[in-house]
Amino acid sequence: VDVTQKNRVPDVVGVLRLDQAWGSLQLSAASHEINGGNASFVSTSNTGGLTIASAGRAPTTYGWAVQAGGKFNLPFIAPGDGLYLQGAYSEGANMYTGMANYTYPYDAQSAGPFPGASFITYNNDAVINPATGKYTLAQSFTVVASYLHYWSPEWRSAFYGSYGEVSYNKSARAALGTIGFGFNPTNSGANANAFLYSPTLRDNNLLVAGASLIWSPVKDLDIGVEGAYVRAALNNGLTNDINKNPSGLNVNGVPVKLIGATDTFQTRFRIQRDF
Template sequence: MKLVKSLLLGTAAGIAAVAGAQAADLPSRKAAPVEYVRVCTAYGAGFFYIPGTDSCLRISGRVRAEYAVGQRYSDYQDAYGTRARGRLNIDVRTATAYGTLRTFIRYELTNNTGIYTAGTGPFNTGANVPGLVRGAAGTGSLLDLAYVQFGPITAGRAQSFFDFYASDLNFASIRTADSRVNLLAYTATFGSGFSATVSLEDRTSGTVGRELGGVIGGIGFLGTAAAVTQGQDYPDIVASLRVDQGWGSAQLSGAVGQRKYAAVGAAALGAVDGDEVAWAIQGGVKINLPMLAAGDALWLQAAYADGALGYLGWSGNSLGLGRLGRLTLADASINPVTGKVDNSTGWSVVAAFRHFWTPTLRTEIGASYSELKLGYVDTATALFALAPRSLDPKEFLLAANLIWSPVSGLDIGVEVLYSHLDVRSPVGLVNNASVRSNLLGIKSEDSISGRLRIQRDF
């Protein structure tokens, strides 16, 4: 038995030794190294390195809910409206020998109802809300920003370099240039916060229209002639000089562009062909007021435009006037007497103030006043065709809010907006059934509205 036991143990040991020798000859598989996401501190909070690259990425966004009520002028109008908006930001930056290479994308999805939707025809589909930028009914998408910055060059869809205040308070709704356009720009920096930019900007791609009204009536010419917009040979040229320092910032900007028009619909004017120069100029200053409270600031801005009303912040192609219907806005008209193109002109002033009552409670107040000289009678709307001369609207807007930020990134606020509008000539009155009736002379109106916004930035 001892001999058998010894043989069995020896055989097992031999088999184990052979198996071990064969296993030693097999290739071994090492565990892949784990590459952890690293924080990137070169460009501020929230950036991290994209694994396997030297590029830093930040993903952020916003969700906003709005609820607005306004003054109703007709049974065909809603007295309220809602808006839900989701925003996604993607920011990628890479350090190079030529400076920072940055790529930025902002994409938005918005759902509008009621007074947030754009009206059709002479009447508003919603109540008259001062300063409200209306959108399409239902859900719409928007590529708000998409640009590349490489050293001094900015290319893609970006904020117009003409803009300064650009609704900086976020809640206020006052008349100011605030456009995202396709552009190609070069910015030179001189130190001490000074910079200068020259930008080629495509007005046809703007979220705020540069061409306000494609079909308009001639001066005193009721319905038999109209002006149409022709092609453009070059984009608008925008230049700005800016300074950003500890006390605040200031900017002087200008824009010049080409506009072509032709008359149609009347034999006497069929040969009219106008090639006009449109231009605008704007100056603004922001003054930080830390002596009042941390984050306090005052904005002042003034602008003038000739043939380019979009640079004053007049968006869309019509001005909703509640009882007064909709006045068609246009950058120019063709004078049937002289056969020449008459540019529309206008100017505006803006003032805004932000004050923190506590670190989590702030108030923002903004106001704007603007006047337009249109030089034509709006024959597209029967109510305004009754006016003996151009209407030349004058508008005063005032917005104020109270915003509570209980936690970082969350804003809960209420806003009140007031509007006063005057027109030069009396126009017809719309009754409660949205039918033209007593042709009473109406030259001005006031309206007020309120909003509740809940917004989370992350």
């Protein structure tokens, strides 16, 4: 199956923005073509009571996204202080909610949400449902809040937090399992367990929280430290811990070590000079 997108229509993005002395507000929307080229399922057999769609190319469809955000200046706390709030929702356009941008390149179907993570997460915009021969769109949303505070003209800190989710159509995932994607929910024993604990197209979420302390002794020179806590989790259920059980060893399809969430703490020392 070809998992790449072969877009022929450019994304269309519209923005409505208001800038005032107190801050700014923005509302935006985007459309995104879902086109897998010649990707299709050619089997016409009946497996586990499921009739597979006739051979042919899945028809092109379109995803969309909306975003709203605001910046609120807070000079009464300290000159330069500001509160930033943003939310985004998409169907078939995960890039616009930021989920793909944080974890891995947009053209990657799946990857670890951070180096050394205990399981991989998926980021597909859409899935071909072999029961219908059509795309089913993934849904995602994110909410972000951050606060910038100046301790003095030379010292500042940023505090931020975000939460996001990606959800897939459960019937499409089950239909893929019945035609041999490494698991089969209609079977019993090991095959059914492999489907139950597989990370493939599992609904997942990502939590990020962090802070920084930056010193700017002269204009356009930043020296500081930053730290972030990142937690990725399945919305429900468990999957194989690839760090504890890298070979995929299992008993009757059940991995020896199961996990539902993985987390890390990241730090960085930064010296940045802008020209």
